[in-house]
Structures are given as structure tokens and as C-alpha cells.
Amino acid sequence: MQSRSSAARATGRPRSAAADAAILEATRAALVELGWSRLTLGDVAMRAGVAKTTLYRRWAGKNELVVDAVAELFDELELPDSGSLAADIEGVVLQFAAILDRPEAKSGLMAVVAEATRDEALRERVRASIVDRQKRLVLEGRARAQARGELPVEDDPAAAAATVDLIFDMVAGAVVHRTLVSAEPVTEDWARRFAQMLLQGLTNTSPA
Amino acid sequence: MQSRSSAARATGRPRSAAADAAILEATRAALVELGWSRLTLGDVAMRAGVAKTTLYRRWAGKNELVVDAVAELFDELELPDSGSLAADIEGVVLQFAAILDRPEAKSGLMAVVAEATRDEALRERVRASIVDRQKRLVLEGRARAQARGELPVEDDPAAAAATVDLIFDMVAGAVVHRTLVSAEPVTEDWARRFAQMLLQGLTNTSPA
Amino acid sequence: MQSRSSAARATGRPRSAAADAAILEATRAALVELGWSRLTLGDVAMRAGVAKTTLYRRWAGKNELVVDAVAELFDELELPDSGSLAADIEGVVLQFAAILDRPEAKSGLMAVVAEATRDEALRERVRASIVDRQKRLVLEGRARAQARGELPVEDDPAAAAATVDLIFDMVAGAVVHRTLVSAEPVTEDWARRFAQMLLQGLTNTSPA
Amino acid sequence: MQSRSSAARATGRPRSAAADAAILEATRAALVELGWSRLTLGDVAMRAGVAKTTLYRRWAGKNELVVDAVAELFDELELPDSGSLAADIEGVVLQFAAILDRPEAKSGLMAVVAEATRDEALRERVRASIVDRQKRLVLEGRARAQARGELPVEDDPAAAAATVDLIFDMVAGAVVHRTLVSAEPVTEDWARRFAQMLLQGLTNTSPA
DNA sequence: CGTTAATCGAGACGGTACGTCAGGTCTTCAC
DNA sequence: GTGAAGACCTGACGTACCGTCTCGATTAACG
Structure with missing residues (x-):
């Protein structure tokens, strides 16, 4: 996770805080069902009720996401x-x-x-x-x-x-x-x- | 690796013994250069000078191949x-x-x-x-x-x-x-x- | 070709109109050079400067594509x-x-x-x-x-x-x-x- | 089909005449079931109870075989x-x-x-x-x-x-x-x- | 209270690899 | 030399995800 340059920005729509939690939870659920290798970010996004874009805006990839989730x-x-x-x-x-x-x-x-x-x-x-x-x-x-x-x-x-x-x-x-x-x-x-x-x-x- | 039920062998062209060794060696070389996640069986086959099908005829997938290679x-x-x-x-x-x-x-x-x-x-x-x-x-x-x-x-x-x-x-x-x-x-x-x-x-x- | 139920269009990135034309033109070019049996969809996609998936998203297969092109x-x-x-x-x-x-x-x-x-x-x-x-x-x-x-x-x-x-x-x-x-x-x-x-x-x- | 230099050769095992008929018949049967594009020479050989090699020794490929069969x-x-x-x-x-x-x-x-x-x-x-x-x-x-x-x-x-x-x-x-x-x-x-x-x-x- | 700008969903996009399948060739042993 | 068997190389298949992009549609904070 990253906080966007500490003393952050102001304007524009702020990121949904709920999305972060939903994504991490969805990641764990996907790990349970599919394991690492069959887990796909598209699937995680769907489970979390979130667009793939949203996910990629917050994590660089599968690895980073899973580290945080685990x-x-x-x-x-x-x-x-x-x-x-x-x-x-x-x-x-x-x-x-x-x-x-x-x-x-x-x-x-x-x-x-x-x-x-x-x-x-x-x-x-x-x-x-x-x-x-x-x-x-x-x-x-x-x-x-x-x-x-x-x-x-x-x-x-x-x-x-x-x-x-x-x-x-x-x-x-x-x-x-x-x-x-x-x-x-x-x-x-x-x-x-x-x-x-x-x-x-x-x-x-x-x-x- | 599998020996096809020991005392089988009857007909058809026999499997190349050299291929096995070449494939395992190529697998290790690919692991060095690319690591696990970027290693592809197509690439291993190419390095070993072998067709992809030959590789799949002997190993069920990436996992099995790498276990043997390692x-x-x-x-x-x-x-x-x-x-x-x-x-x-x-x-x-x-x-x-x-x-x-x-x-x-x-x-x-x-x-x-x-x-x-x-x-x-x-x-x-x-x-x-x-x-x-x-x-x-x-x-x-x-x-x-x-x-x-x-x-x-x-x-x-x-x-x-x-x-x-x-x-x-x-x-x-x-x-x-x-x-x-x-x-x-x-x-x-x-x-x-x-x-x-x-x-x-x-x-x-x-x-x- | 298919228009996705005329008055559909709601969400998501719209399909590139240029791609359709490029693909059909590439198909005809490939037919000239290779003929039907040597024509491959991968090659057509490459000629059209388009990904194979884009092609498959629009046509079910070689047959349908060639009918339209011809x-x-x-x-x-x-x-x-x-x-x-x-x-x-x-x-x-x-x-x-x-x-x-x-x-x-x-x-x-x-x-x-x-x-x-x-x-x-x-x-x-x-x-x-x-x-x-x-x-x-x-x-x-x-x-x-x-x-x-x-x-x-x-x-x-x-x-x-x-x-x-x-x-x-x-x-x-x-x-x-x-x-x-x-x-x-x-x-x-x-x-x-x-x-x-x-x-x-x-x-x-x-x-x- | 080819007759091997008219006034033919002698030595070695002669070609099975039955094989020719069986192959053509199998070809037609495969055409009925599968049609042209799904017909494979491997399948024809199997139907005819013949090895692929035998088939290729007599016909150059799918096209030639089907012409004769039709x-x-x-x-x-x-x-x-x-x-x-x-x-x-x-x-x-x-x-x-x-x-x-x-x-x-x-x-x-x-x-x-x-x-x-x-x-x-x-x-x-x-x-x-x-x-x-x-x-x-x-x-x-x-x-x-x-x-x-x-x-x-x-x-x-x-x-x-x-x-x-x-x-x-x-x-x-x-x-x-x-x-x-x-x-x-x-x-x-x-x-x-x-x-x-x-x-x-x-x-x-x-x-x- | 209306801009303004980054967010959101959706889904098409160019890619890469997948695992399978067929085409033809080659190698082995039996006849 | 023919024949069955089956391994071999080649190359295409159609699919799945990747990570990026382009849309139109929400949001908040700012002005």
C-alpha cells in the first residue's frame, strides 16, 4: 500500500477506503479457493466489486498485493x-x-x-x-x-x-x-x- | 520422469535419452536467467533444441519439470x-x-x-x-x-x-x-x- | 460482423472501427499471398496491426472472417x-x-x-x-x-x-x-x- | 496413386493391394463423419487399420487422397x-x-x-x-x-x-x-x- | 454552488504464453 | 523393402491473463 506522497494532494475525488479492505479480503478468498498460481487480478477485482483499474492504481501487481494480504x-x-x-x-x-x-x-x-x-x-x-x-x-x-x-x-x-x-x-x-x-x-x-x-x-x- | 512401466517397451521409436538431460539442463539455465515466473516451457524446449510436445510427453507441466531439475x-x-x-x-x-x-x-x-x-x-x-x-x-x-x-x-x-x-x-x-x-x-x-x-x-x- | 444489438452501447471502451477495416483488408492480402489453407488468423492479426484477441472478439473463426472479406x-x-x-x-x-x-x-x-x-x-x-x-x-x-x-x-x-x-x-x-x-x-x-x-x-x- | 516406374521393381515385400482400397474407403467414411477440415490423415490411417507411414508412401497429402476418394x-x-x-x-x-x-x-x-x-x-x-x-x-x-x-x-x-x-x-x-x-x-x-x-x-x- | 480534477465501473486493446492438435518425417523392430 | 507403432519437429490453434487504454459517470474539496 502507498499513501501518495505523505503530505498529500487535495483536489479530485478521493480514493475509496472501503475498496482497499474489500480487495485484500477478496485476495485472501481467492487464495483459499484457487491458490497463488490460479489467482488472477481480474478475478480479485470482480470479487471485490471493483474495476481492474482501481486495483492497479493501488498495487503494482500480484506480488505486492499478496504480500499485503498475507x-x-x-x-x-x-x-x-x-x-x-x-x-x-x-x-x-x-x-x-x-x-x-x-x-x-x-x-x-x-x-x-x-x-x-x-x-x-x-x-x-x-x-x-x-x-x-x-x-x-x-x-x-x-x-x-x-x-x-x-x-x-x-x-x-x-x-x-x-x-x-x-x-x-x-x-x-x-x-x-x-x-x-x-x-x-x-x-x-x-x-x-x-x-x-x-x-x-x-x-x-x-x-x- | 517416468519409465513407462519398466518392462514395457515393445514397439515404435524409443524416446531419446539425450532429450531428458538436455531439457533438465535447459530448465536450470532458464531458471538462472528468468526465474520461475518468467520461465516458459516453450523457451525451455527451444533452449534444449526440442519440440514443446516432446517436453509435454515427459512432464505434466512446469511444476513437475522444475522439481526434477532442482x-x-x-x-x-x-x-x-x-x-x-x-x-x-x-x-x-x-x-x-x-x-x-x-x-x-x-x-x-x-x-x-x-x-x-x-x-x-x-x-x-x-x-x-x-x-x-x-x-x-x-x-x-x-x-x-x-x-x-x-x-x-x-x-x-x-x-x-x-x-x-x-x-x-x-x-x-x-x-x-x-x-x-x-x-x-x-x-x-x-x-x-x-x-x-x-x-x-x-x-x-x-x-x- | 456484428453490431451488438444496434442501440446497445453503454459502458466500456468502444470497439475500434478502424480495426474492422484493417482486418478485412489484411485478410484479402493474406489470401492473395498464402491462399486459404495457409492463411492463419495470427498472421492476419499481425498484418492488420491488431492483436489476435481483437480479431476473435469480432469473428468466430477463419470461415466467418473470410466470408466477410470475400x-x-x-x-x-x-x-x-x-x-x-x-x-x-x-x-x-x-x-x-x-x-x-x-x-x-x-x-x-x-x-x-x-x-x-x-x-x-x-x-x-x-x-x-x-x-x-x-x-x-x-x-x-x-x-x-x-x-x-x-x-x-x-x-x-x-x-x-x-x-x-x-x-x-x-x-x-x-x-x-x-x-x-x-x-x-x-x-x-x-x-x-x-x-x-x-x-x-x-x-x-x-x-x- | 503412383505406380512406381511402370515395369516395376521386384525385391522386397510388395505393397498390400487391400490397403489402397481400405484407405480410400476410410477416407470417405471420415469425410461423412467429420467433413474436410476436421479430417486428419492420422484418423484415416487408424480407420483403415494402417500406419500413417503407409498412407504417406502412396499419397502426397490430404488433397491428393481426397481427390482420389471423391x-x-x-x-x-x-x-x-x-x-x-x-x-x-x-x-x-x-x-x-x-x-x-x-x-x-x-x-x-x-x-x-x-x-x-x-x-x-x-x-x-x-x-x-x-x-x-x-x-x-x-x-x-x-x-x-x-x-x-x-x-x-x-x-x-x-x-x-x-x-x-x-x-x-x-x-x-x-x-x-x-x-x-x-x-x-x-x-x-x-x-x-x-x-x-x-x-x-x-x-x-x-x-x- | 458551480467548477475542477481525480476517482470509479466497464470493457476493448496489444501482448505473451498456454496446452493441444495435426502435419509430415524418422527410427525401431517384425515380417 | 514393407508394415505397424510411435517418438520427433514444426507451426497453428483458440483461450486466458496481463497491464494499459479509453470511455462516460460519479464524487468531493476548492473557489
């Missing part, structure tokens, strides 16, 4: 306060897996990532809308664990940031790979074993 | 015998990341995974050609580590298999996520930190 | 007022033969007739666009001859209509057969002999 | 000896129309004529296999009429030949045009009127 899904994620770091990890893993299991997410996410490998701007959009946005969960989890005394406070801010990135890639990566590549379900048992293994790594690793 | 890439992976489990992990992670960094792999792999979310047959093909095939690395690594006494021998075969799956998803997932989703490079430093963290999990986790 | 050719025909029925017939026969000798006509006309044998709608289109349209020549010729007193006025309108049809089939049939089936030229001599023979039939036949 | 149909035509020239003409017209009404004839004949407009060799084949072959009917009819005294004997052989050609084009042309272009049935009434009109031309025209 990104909203991950905002539902919340870190459960379960009292222990292990339980927190387990909880967030299960939540994440539940979202990834929804067809509008699984079908769109990987496709957009695939496209992003050849499109710097899209890569940046994915990073901003999805990756960086959900790192909040790792940060929050670490803060809580440190408050509880489960994790030491890292002094070097650069090392701390690197650890956050590493943990994020490990958690998100494992869940995504399990769900989409291996195509096996993330069961409670799997989540528990994963959390346990990660915890050992976290607590016993001297910050190199 | 799967071959991962066969290069070898577990380095570096003397310690940590070094083995680090080594394979760097190798894996190097392959994933090649445009023919990154562009194709995620796209195929995305398509597989809506296509059971394709999912099975990915599992057979890529996932299960590369689990050999985890199995071999574990065997070596057990021989060295770095890892205990698990008695329960079911639990052992679950661990293999878990480790595979964690390693592959982390590298894929780092490379393609976070879009950050897998440096030697990152690989060392990751290996260290995983190792802690492996050696300190009581097989629940 | 029909226009016969509109050039004019009944010469030469003072006698014999000369009138002779003149129109030579004109007709001249048109049939042009490659865009000979190549397209028979092919369309061949297709029409299996396609009722096409048959109707040929009848409307070509046959009925050119019967005007027979009607006009008869009127003049009656004015000159060369032919009696038939009283029974049904019999008169049947005679018109018969004459039309005899004239057009003979010229077409001579030109396309026998593949011999229609010379002035042939036209004179034909006109003479027909005239005898016309003037001496008691209207059964 | 030409046989017209060999059925026979001049009825009805006692008067008018009745003879009427009879042959009705016979000819009956053949032209059969789908294997109407669909194939015009298509072949259309192709022949751009193919000298094909034109020659049509002339030899169909046109010249059926002129026998006109010749025979004239001879009988002369024997009966209905027609004078023409002295100039060139003029006589020209008249035969003219009559042939007039008869065949009118019937073909009526049947295929105007797409109206040739009724007994039409045939009678046509014969009458032609007769007047024949008997009253001084051989210019």
Missing part, C-alpha cells in the same frame, strides 16, 4: 504468557503452525518468497511487512525470559541482535519447513520436542 | 568428515547455503513448494525427490557422531526417526529461512553459531 | 447498360469472371463453400452476404429487358422468383465451374456463346 | 436412355445432384477445388480424375441426340469441342451452384425447368 494474517500472532520460556516457545510455534496451515497463508507466502528471490523491492517489502514485524515475538519472549531469570542479559548489543535473528530463523524456519516442505503436521509433541531442543541451545550456549 | 542440484551435497559433529553440521550448512544461493535453486525451490501446497501429487514428488533423498545427510551424520561417541544410541526406533525428522527440519528450515525469507547471507559466523546452538540441543536433550 | 469483393459488380439483354449478360459474366480470377476471391470462395456444407450458420451467412446480395444483378437485368420488351412480364410471382433463382444459379454456376473446376479461362468468345445460349432459353421457354 | 463417387453416374434429350438431361441432373448431396462428396469436392486454385498439380489431377472423366456423359448424350435427330451434327471439330465444354460447365456448374452455394435442393421441378431452358439454347443456337 502480512495481515500474521498480525494475529501473540506471545502467550505461559510462565516458562519452554511453554512460550511451544505456544507460539503452535500458533504459527496454525496460521501456516490456513490455505490463504501457505499458498501465498511461499510464492511471494519465490518471487522475491528475483526482485529486490519485493524482498524489501516482505522483510518490512512480515519478517521484521514478527521479530517482535522473539524480542518479547526474550525480555520475559530475562525477567524470569531464565536467560542471561547479553551485554553486546550487536551479538544480542544476531542472536535474535538466529532464533527467529530457527523457529520460523523449522515450522515453515516442517509444514510446507516436509509437509508433515506440527503436532503438540513435535512442538514440545522442538522447544526443548531449542531451549538447550539457548541456555547452554556461551555467546561466542 | 532435485538434481541437491545431490551434490556431501557430508564432510571433519572429525567433530559441530564441524560436520557447520560444513553441511555452508554447503547447503551455497547451493541455495544459486539462482536456479532459490528461484525454483520455493515456487515449487508454493505450488505443492495445493497439489498432493506434487507434494509427494517433492518429498520423494528432495526431502527424503537428503535426509541421508542427517542419518550419516548421526551415525558418525555415534561412532565417535558424541551422541548416544537411541533405542526406540520410532523416537530415533522422529529425531531425524526434527533435526532435518531444523537444519534445512533455518538455512532456507535465513537465505530466502530473511534474505540474509549465511556467513561462516552464522553457521558456527547455529551449529553450536543445535549441538547443545542434541547432546543435552533427554530423548523424551 | 463478400465485399462482389459488391463491385455492376450491371452494364449495354442496350441489349445479350450484351448485358455477356458484360456481367466477364466482370464476374474477372473478380473470380483474383486470387483473394478464388482461393477463399470455394473453401468457404466447402466449409458451409457442414455448418448451417455459415451457409446462412454465405447466402445472406453473397448469394442474395448479388441476385440484384439478375433482378435488375430482367427489369431492363422487360422495359426494352426483350422479355415478357411474368404474372405469377412465385414462378418469377423461381426463374430468377434458376438464372442466377445458371450464370454464376457456369462461370464458377468454368473458372475454378474446369480451370479454363472465361474468354470473350466463351462469354458470347454462353450469353447466346442462355438467351435462347430465356426467350423461348414458356413459363411452365 | 473421384470414384462420380463413376457411378450413368446417362439414362430415356428416349429424348430433355429427359436425358433431366435424368443426369438428378443423378448428379443426388451424388452431390452425399456428405462425402459435397464436403470433399469443393475443398479440393479450393486447394486446386493454388496448386497446379492438384488442378491437373482434378481435371484428369473428375472433369475430363465425366465429360463422357455430355459426349454420349450428344451422340444419342444426334442419332435421334434432335441435334444437328457439327462439322467443325474445334467448335464441337467448345460446345461440349460449354455444356458441361453449364450443367455441372448449375447443379453445383444450386446445391452448394445457393444451398437449395435440386427438385424434379427445378431439373425439368433447367433441362427445358438448356434445350432451347442447344437447339436454337446457330454454332457461331
Whole structure:
């Protein structure tokens, strides 16, 4: 989405705010029914009760549209306060897996990532809308664990940031790979074993 | 690829064996230049010096073709015998990341995974050609580590298999996520930190 | 060609009128160069500087397009007022033969007739666009001859209509057969002999 | 069809004579079911229980094959000896129309004529296999009429030949045009009127 | 309160690729 | 060498979406 040069224009008919929401919703509905590759912008426009022109005026193409439509899904994620770091990890893993299991997410996410490998701007959009946005969960989890005394406070801010990135890639990566590549379900048992293994790594690793 | 029911073969001109190889090679070349979404089967056929019909006679579509073309890439992976489990992990992670960094792999792999979310047959093909095939690395690594006494021998075969799956998803997932989703490079430093963290999990986790 | 229900026209971009003319002209040019069987709609579209879809939006296929393109050719025909029925017939026969000798006509006309044998709608289109349209020549010729007193006025309108049809089939049939089936030229001599023979039939036949 | 250098070869397996007949019969059957444009040589080969190769070894292509298949149909035509020239003409017209009404004839004949407009060799084949072959009917009819005294004997052989050609084009042309272009049935009434009109031309025209 | 200008819907436009089909040729093995 | 089988290359098919364009018809804010 784009706001047309911040301190915006005045004259002329303003853009319909409702259209944006309708389009994103229609995009998700189309992802559910058709998946990424069979989704067409013409179809999305029709579902949203909007002309194709209107859609193209707001998004550059399929990729950008789907990033925005999918990104909203991950905002539902919340870190459960379960009292222990292990339980927190387990909880967030299960939540994440539940979202990834929804067809509008699984079908769109990987496709957009695939496209992003050849499109710097899209890569940046994915990073901003999805990756960086959900790192909040790792940060929050670490803060809580440190408050509880489960994790030491890292002094070097650069090392701390690197650890956050590493943990994020490990958690998100494992869940995504399990769900989409291996195509096996993330069961409670799997989540528990994963959390346990990660915890050992976290607590016993001297910050190199 | 398909062998036409093993002991079939009776009549008619036999299929050119050279064509198969040329097509897969052309597919990878096209992936490098164009990426998944701009790759067309017509173009692949032309590059391979083959008619479109020949291509369609052997593969059902773009998805199936690309799975086969990409799967071959991962066969290069070898577990380095570096003397310690940590070094083995680090080594394979760097190798894996190097392959994933090649445009023919990154562009194709995620796209195929995305398509597989809506296509059971394709999912099975990915599992057979890529996932299960590369689990050999985890199995071999574990065997070596057990021989060295770095890892205990698990008695329960079911639990052992679950661990293999878990480790595979964690390693592959982390590298894929780092490379393609976070879009950050897998440096030697990152690989060392990751290996260290995983190792802690492996050696300190009581097989629940 | 179709006018979309005359008083329709409400919304959307209107169809380009220029495109229609360009397409028909390109069709005739392609008929000259390639003939019916080698003519492709893709090529016609390219010649006309138009997208294939534009062409298919207006005509259902090659047959319909060629009927329209060829029909226009016969509109050039004019009944010469030469003072006698014999000369009138002779003149129109030579004109007709001249048109049939042009490659865009000979190549397209028979092919369309061949297709029409299996396609009722096409048959109707040929009848409307070509046959009925050119019967005007027979009607006009008869009127003049009656004015000159060369032919009696038939009283029974049904019999008169049947005679018109018969004459039309005899004239057009003979010229077409001579030109396309026998593949011999229609010379002035042939036209004179034909006109003479027909005239005898016309003037001496008691209207059964 | 071609006979391989008259005083033919010896060595190798001889061509199956049955195949020729089967192919021509299959061609006619395919014309009935599919018409010219949808008829495919692959399909004909299958119907005839013959390989495509066999078919191509004997005919150069679709056009040549269909000419041969259709030409046989017209060999059925026979001049009825009805006692008067008018009745003879009427009879042959009705016979000819009956053949032209059969789908294997109407669909194939015009298509072949259309192709022949751009193919000298094909034109020659049509002339030899169909046109010249059926002129026998006109010749025979004239001879009988002369024997009966209905027609004078023409002295100039060139003029006589020209008249035969003219009559042939007039008869065949009118019937073909009526049947295929105007797409109206040739009724007994039409045939009678046509014969009458032609007769007047024949008997009253001084051989210019 | 009537301009004014960007919005909206609709749908035609020039393109590109699709997956299929037929035409003819070539290669294999059996006769 | 003929024959059936079927793979091969070529090229056209008719369709589907793409992203752009041209319409006439709404809207608001501005003047």
C-alpha cells in the first residue's frame, strides 16, 4: 500500500477506503479457493466489486498485493504468557503452525518468497511487512525470559541482535519447513520436542 | 520422469535419452536467467533444441519439470568428515547455503513448494525427490557422531526417526529461512553459531 | 460482423472501427499471398496491426472472417447498360469472371463453400452476404429487358422468383465451374456463346 | 496413386493391394463423419487399420487422397436412355445432384477445388480424375441426340469441342451452384425447368 | 454552488504464453 | 523393402491473463 506522497494532494475525488479492505479480503478468498498460481487480478477485482483499474492504481501487481494480504494474517500472532520460556516457545510455534496451515497463508507466502528471490523491492517489502514485524515475538519472549531469570542479559548489543535473528530463523524456519516442505503436521509433541531442543541451545550456549 | 512401466517397451521409436538431460539442463539455465515466473516451457524446449510436445510427453507441466531439475542440484551435497559433529553440521550448512544461493535453486525451490501446497501429487514428488533423498545427510551424520561417541544410541526406533525428522527440519528450515525469507547471507559466523546452538540441543536433550 | 444489438452501447471502451477495416483488408492480402489453407488468423492479426484477441472478439473463426472479406469483393459488380439483354449478360459474366480470377476471391470462395456444407450458420451467412446480395444483378437485368420488351412480364410471382433463382444459379454456376473446376479461362468468345445460349432459353421457354 | 516406374521393381515385400482400397474407403467414411477440415490423415490411417507411414508412401497429402476418394463417387453416374434429350438431361441432373448431396462428396469436392486454385498439380489431377472423366456423359448424350435427330451434327471439330465444354460447365456448374452455394435442393421441378431452358439454347443456337 | 480534477465501473486493446492438435518425417523392430 | 507403432519437429490453434487504454459517470474539496 502507498499513501501518495505523505503530505498529500487535495483536489479530485478521493480514493475509496472501503475498496482497499474489500480487495485484500477478496485476495485472501481467492487464495483459499484457487491458490497463488490460479489467482488472477481480474478475478480479485470482480470479487471485490471493483474495476481492474482501481486495483492497479493501488498495487503494482500480484506480488505486492499478496504480500499485503498475507502480512495481515500474521498480525494475529501473540506471545502467550505461559510462565516458562519452554511453554512460550511451544505456544507460539503452535500458533504459527496454525496460521501456516490456513490455505490463504501457505499458498501465498511461499510464492511471494519465490518471487522475491528475483526482485529486490519485493524482498524489501516482505522483510518490512512480515519478517521484521514478527521479530517482535522473539524480542518479547526474550525480555520475559530475562525477567524470569531464565536467560542471561547479553551485554553486546550487536551479538544480542544476531542472536535474535538466529532464533527467529530457527523457529520460523523449522515450522515453515516442517509444514510446507516436509509437509508433515506440527503436532503438540513435535512442538514440545522442538522447544526443548531449542531451549538447550539457548541456555547452554556461551555467546561466542 | 517416468519409465513407462519398466518392462514395457515393445514397439515404435524409443524416446531419446539425450532429450531428458538436455531439457533438465535447459530448465536450470532458464531458471538462472528468468526465474520461475518468467520461465516458459516453450523457451525451455527451444533452449534444449526440442519440440514443446516432446517436453509435454515427459512432464505434466512446469511444476513437475522444475522439481526434477532442482532435485538434481541437491545431490551434490556431501557430508564432510571433519572429525567433530559441530564441524560436520557447520560444513553441511555452508554447503547447503551455497547451493541455495544459486539462482536456479532459490528461484525454483520455493515456487515449487508454493505450488505443492495445493497439489498432493506434487507434494509427494517433492518429498520423494528432495526431502527424503537428503535426509541421508542427517542419518550419516548421526551415525558418525555415534561412532565417535558424541551422541548416544537411541533405542526406540520410532523416537530415533522422529529425531531425524526434527533435526532435518531444523537444519534445512533455518538455512532456507535465513537465505530466502530473511534474505540474509549465511556467513561462516552464522553457521558456527547455529551449529553450536543445535549441538547443545542434541547432546543435552533427554530423548523424551 | 456484428453490431451488438444496434442501440446497445453503454459502458466500456468502444470497439475500434478502424480495426474492422484493417482486418478485412489484411485478410484479402493474406489470401492473395498464402491462399486459404495457409492463411492463419495470427498472421492476419499481425498484418492488420491488431492483436489476435481483437480479431476473435469480432469473428468466430477463419470461415466467418473470410466470408466477410470475400463478400465485399462482389459488391463491385455492376450491371452494364449495354442496350441489349445479350450484351448485358455477356458484360456481367466477364466482370464476374474477372473478380473470380483474383486470387483473394478464388482461393477463399470455394473453401468457404466447402466449409458451409457442414455448418448451417455459415451457409446462412454465405447466402445472406453473397448469394442474395448479388441476385440484384439478375433482378435488375430482367427489369431492363422487360422495359426494352426483350422479355415478357411474368404474372405469377412465385414462378418469377423461381426463374430468377434458376438464372442466377445458371450464370454464376457456369462461370464458377468454368473458372475454378474446369480451370479454363472465361474468354470473350466463351462469354458470347454462353450469353447466346442462355438467351435462347430465356426467350423461348414458356413459363411452365 | 503412383505406380512406381511402370515395369516395376521386384525385391522386397510388395505393397498390400487391400490397403489402397481400405484407405480410400476410410477416407470417405471420415469425410461423412467429420467433413474436410476436421479430417486428419492420422484418423484415416487408424480407420483403415494402417500406419500413417503407409498412407504417406502412396499419397502426397490430404488433397491428393481426397481427390482420389471423391473421384470414384462420380463413376457411378450413368446417362439414362430415356428416349429424348430433355429427359436425358433431366435424368443426369438428378443423378448428379443426388451424388452431390452425399456428405462425402459435397464436403470433399469443393475443398479440393479450393486447394486446386493454388496448386497446379492438384488442378491437373482434378481435371484428369473428375472433369475430363465425366465429360463422357455430355459426349454420349450428344451422340444419342444426334442419332435421334434432335441435334444437328457439327462439322467443325474445334467448335464441337467448345460446345461440349460449354455444356458441361453449364450443367455441372448449375447443379453445383444450386446445391452448394445457393444451398437449395435440386427438385424434379427445378431439373425439368433447367433441362427445358438448356434445350432451347442447344437447339436454337446457330454454332457461331 | 458551480467548477475542477481525480476517482470509479466497464470493457476493448496489444501482448505473451498456454496446452493441444495435426502435419509430415524418422527410427525401431517384425515380417 | 514393407508394415505397424510411435517418438520427433514444426507451426497453428483458440483461450486466458496481463497491464494499459479509453470511455462516460460519479464524487468531493476548492473557489
